[in-house]
Every structure is written in C-alpha cells, then in structure tokens.
Amino acid sequence: MPALHALRLQHLPGDALTPGDGSLLAASAGGDRAAFDAFVARHQDALFRYLRTVAGNEADAEDALQEAFVAAWRGAGGFRGGSSARGWLFTIGRHAAALAAPHLVDEPDALVPLDALGLEAGWGAEPAAEREADEDGLLGQALAQLAPAEREMIVLRDLEGFSGEEAAELTGLTLAAMKTRLHRARLRLVAEARRLHA
Numbered sequence: 001m002p003a004l005h006a007l008r009l010q011h012l013p014g015d016a017l018t019p020g021d022g023s024l025l026a027a028s029a030g031g032d033r034a035a036f037d038a039f040v041a042r043h044q045d046a047l048f049r050y051l052r053t054v055a056g057n058e059a060d061a062e063d064a065l066q067e068a069f070v071a072a073w074r075g076a077g078g079f080r081g082g083s084s085a086r087g088w089l090f091t092i093g094r095h096a097a098a099l100a101a102p103h104l105v106d107e108p109d110a111l112v113p114l115d116a117l118g119l120e121a122g123w124g125a126e127p128a129a130e131r132e133a134d135e136d137g138l139l140g141q142a143l144a145q146l147a148p149a150e151r152e153m154i155v156l157r158d159l160e161g162f163s164g165e166e167a168a169e170l171t172g173l174t175l176a177a178m179k180t181r182l183h184r185a186r187l188r189l190v191a192e193a194r195r196l197h198a
Helices: 004-012 019-028 033-055 059-080 085-100 113-119 127-135 137-145 148-159 164-171 175-197
Strands: none
Touching: 004 059, 019 033, 019 059, 019 085, 019 127, 033 085, 085 175, 127 148, 137 148, 137 175, 148 164, 148 175, 164 175
C-alpha cells in the first residue's frame, strides 16, 4: 500500500505538494518562521518590482519592501482568505510605499480626452511599429516616462498579471475607474514609445 501511495504522488504536478499562500500565512500567524520565509521567497521579487514602480526608486522600494514584510508578519493572523494573499501583500506594500514616497502614490491623473490620447498613441498605425519599439527596448524607456499612477496600472495588470478586480482592490479604485486608468496608461505608453522611437 505505501508503494501505491508514493506512486500517486509522483504523478502529481510539482505545485500540488507546495503549500498555498493561505496555508503559509496561517502557519506564520502561529509563529512558524519557515512558513513565512517560504511566503517571502515566493513573493519578494514581484513585490520589489511593483514597489520600485510605485516608489520611483530602489532605495524607497527597498524600505517599503522591508516594511511590507514586517507588517505582513505581524498581520498574518488577520488574513482571512477573502482575496488572494498576493493581493493582500501588495496592498500592504503599496501602503508602505506611500509612507516612503507619499508624493508618488495616488497622484491625481491629469485628465486628457481619450481622443487626444488616441491620436498621440497613433491609433490605426501599423502593428509593425509597435514590434519595432519593443525590439529596440523602447517600451521599458517609455514606461519610465509615465506618471507613477499610470506605471502602476501597467505593472499590476500587464507585467504582474493581476486581474482587473485585484488591481482595482489593491489601488482602491472601482473596477470601472481602474479600467479607464489602465486604458489611458496603455495609450500613453504607446505614445511615449513612438515619441522615443522617432
């Protein structure tokens, strides 16, 4: 019988035996440092990339990262599983970044009509121009030119893969407002890439 059990485990995907974030946080709440270390290892790189975008520089991002994990350790017992643990952690990180660089978080958008953004982005242009910009590495440069709130939307949705609902919750926006901000950010990103490519 034990051989059969072992055989079944060999056919499970690798992640099936890995504890989920909720389990790691529950164990962390009970004082399990190894569980928290596993949670940190799983999320620290993505959280740092996000915080660097929100805070605007590596030093503030490192401070916010440290503060976020300290707060997550202290608050692990407060995680109830109503949302993803990753989203919960990113929200904590966002608040930590706001303390490190308050002038960069929740910067109000300068409202520009969508038609003007579309023209600036070159609606109707050949997709080849976008591929060329990507190949030249201009999208990274263009991303750096965006306002912090715009960069945050691009990073959350397009680079870190958060769902619309998660990104809205994390930023404190309604889903509709998040979609509008993301749309504007994408248009500005394309416009910046084209400007840099010219």
